[in-house]
Amino acid sequence: MVLDELIHARTHDQEHQPHRNGSGSHTLKLKDDDDDDEGKGVVQVHSKWNNIHLSLVCVLLGVSLIALLDCCRSSSDWVLLGSGGSIWDWTSVSVVLLFTVLQGALYHLPVGQVTEGKMGCNGKRLKYKLNGLYVFLLSAALLSALWFCGVLRAGAVTDRIFSLVSAGMAVSLLLSLALYMRPISTHASAQVHYHNTADPLLRFILGQNMDPRLGIIDVKHFLMVRIGFIGWAMMDLNYLLTAIEMKTSLSLSLLLVVVFHLIYILDFLIDEGSVLTTKEFTEEPIGFIMILGEFIWIPFFSSLPVYFLLQRPNQIHFLSAVPICLLFGVGFLIYYLSNEQKDGFRRNPDDPAYAGLHTIRSPSGRRLLVSGWFGWVRHPNYLGDIMMMFAWCLPCGTSIKLIHSSFRVSAKP
Secondary structure: OOOHHOOOOOOOOOOOOOOOOOOOOOOOEEEEEEOOOOOEEEEEEEEEEEHHHHHHHHHHHHHHHHHHHHHHOOOOHHHOOOOOOOOOOOHHHHHHHHHHHHHHHHOOOOOOEEHHHHHHHHOOEEEEEHHHHHHHHHHHHHHHHHHHOOOOHHHHHHHHHHHEEEEHHHHHHHOOOOOOOOOOOOOOOEEEEEOOOOOHHHHEEEHEOOOOOEEEEEEEHHHHHHHHHHHHHHHHHHHHHHHHOOOOOHHHHHHHHHHHHHHHHHHHOOOOHHHHHHHHHOOOOHHHHHEEEEEEEEHHHHOHHHHHHHHOOOOHHHHHHHHHHHHHHHHHHHHHEEEHHHHHHHHOOOOOHHHOOOEEOOOOOOOEEEEEEEEEHOOHHHHHOOOOOOOOHHHHOOHHHHHHHHHHOOOOO
């Protein structure tokens, strides 16, 4: 799927170790630009995408997300047709901007380790602040405190879900335009040149800078971790608080999905450094498509099962929850252990723990595991990922009303 190729999923490929399913949308080559007065590196990119494809993806990403959220509601009114509520308000824009600024401020917290990532164009390794776990805990505590004190009503945020998506799209567009019009250039960051085209639309959507930074904040790392994953967690927690306010919507199904999501997110934040070796992080520039995905697709699409259960409560028996938990647990173990084996092998292939594992050479010269977990299936981490995602969708059940209301337009004037 095009979306799978452009928006990353929390998985790691052996060859490129993508944070989400690798895009494969372009190939690149890093070289020194001798003609550049500042001596910056230049990444030569051959893109397989054309303007029509990219434009359609950007438009459909937001429209399809709003349509999916619309389908979750029991009402037959359609937001996109103007009959189901507001799709824009400035309060939602303020919420998105406030969350972004807050995450930027918390990025500077003097906790967590500073680790080295890929090699910069100046011959020095780039450094990253890995305090995402602390930022998440503090953000969750702040959200809970505001709710308990009565300053925040979670239901008011949930009621603005469509305008929040629109606000995320608007902020993404503005940030992308800023990066395009005034690229953030440093001696460590490579510039991107598309050798098969100089189309400005392609450079705007796919990006023209590899590692833009604002002070100590790496923009790509900030968007992936703080806006994407922590934003997803905040939406889940907000939905949970909304269910508590509604009382009738709080169910075992909803609690299961929220717990599954938080386990998944916490695993990522505890091992935050794993994102630094992914293909999206090391080989892909940052442009509108990546920024848009982090602002709307990860937080709002990933939390879609919780929103569905909030709108259409589905009660399941305790005995039904047991196999669902087992499915998630087995999937998580497969996902975690296979990633640990692969990442450990990547860090130190000469470790005695991997001495008995068989490998083959890839076309790029990398050694790929073909035994252990990777002797059973080509991508055991993907298998675990699929099992976990299936487990947190099962509590939603099925809804005949969803099918009926999805194709019925309100007759009200």
